[in-house]
Amino acid sequence: MTQQKVAAESDVALAVRPASAGDVPAIFDNINYWAQQGKMLVRPMQNIFENLRDYFVAERIDAGGVTFAGNGALHVLWGDIAEVRGLAVAPSAQRLGVGRKLVQACEAEARRIGIPLLFTWTYSVEFFESCGFVPIDKSRDLHPRVWSECLRCPFFVGCNENGMIKRLEGVPMPKNLPAPPPAQIPPGIH
Numbered sequence: 001m002t003q004q005k006v007a008a009e010s011d012v013a014l015a016v017r018p019a020s021a022g023d024v025p026a027i028f029d030n031i032n033y034w035a036q037q038g039k040m041l042v043r044p045m046q047n048i049f050e051n052l053r054d055y056f057v058a059e060r061i062d063a064g065g066v067t068f069a070g071n072g073a074l075h076v077l078w079g080d081i082a083e084v085r086g087l088a089v090a091p092s093a094q095r096l097g098v099g100r101k102l103v104q105a106c107e108a109e110a111r112r113i114g115i116p117l118l119f120t121w122t123y124s125v126e127f128f129e130s131c132g133f134v135p136i137d138k139s140r141d142l143h144p145r146v147w148s149e150c151l152r153c154p155f156f157v158g159c160n161e162n163g164m165i166k167r168l169e170g171v172p173m174p175k176n177l178p179a180p181p182p183a184q185i186p187p188g189i190h
């Protein structure tokens, strides 16, 4: 995958690249930081390692060198849908276009592998709207695979995150796509 570079300010550039094993401590710390602010769910380090090929890292490049600027991931749920998750921009790199570049990297990856629909859970509705996502009614419109993941989430009861989707224009539905398995409802959930 090629690096995507943009000029964010006159003297600052941003690069987004697939994550490597050595990035995991920075990704873990960044997600934990925002989880403590109540902006996203915490992710165990093991979960990040196990899903490392989902992750992208953004770096800020200026006269001082290269610094970590954020992370985001694309997790395939089924042949027609992938979730943008673990999106977190470093506190020092907010509103420089880092979040948008990370979402664009996820979108490019979904296009590369032929997935036509992006989904995300978020509290940052305006940001995702600016990236072309639209809110859905989560009581009605959840894909069965998203619903299966919800049922395993510790915050299932009282969840107040917003579900949003983006249909990727020009990416057809995969041919011969089997139906996903029905959501497994764990004991105690009604």
Ligand SMILES: CC(C)(COP(=O)(O)OP(=O)(O)OC[C@H]1O[C@@H](n2cnc3c(N)ncnc32)[C@H](O)[C@@H]1OP(=O)(O)O)[C@@H](O)C(=O)NCCC(=O)NCCS
Pocket (backbone or CB within 6 Å): 034, 039, 040, 086, 087, 088, 089, 090, 093, 094, 095, 096, 097, 098, 099, 100, 101, 121, 122, 123, 124, 126, 127, 128, 130
């Ligand atoms: C939400 C988040 C990913 C946005 O990343 P960012 O790099 O700061 O956002 P960008 O600079 O790419 O913003 C792109 C556009 O999104 C919109 N936007 C971004 N942050 C916004 C905010 N706080 N309020 C309203 N609109 C916002 C704007 O339209 C912005 O364009 P502009 O700066 O030209 O006005 C970042 O603030 C973050 O990491 N927050 C904490 C974790 C989090 O909420 N993750 C979300 C997924 S769970």
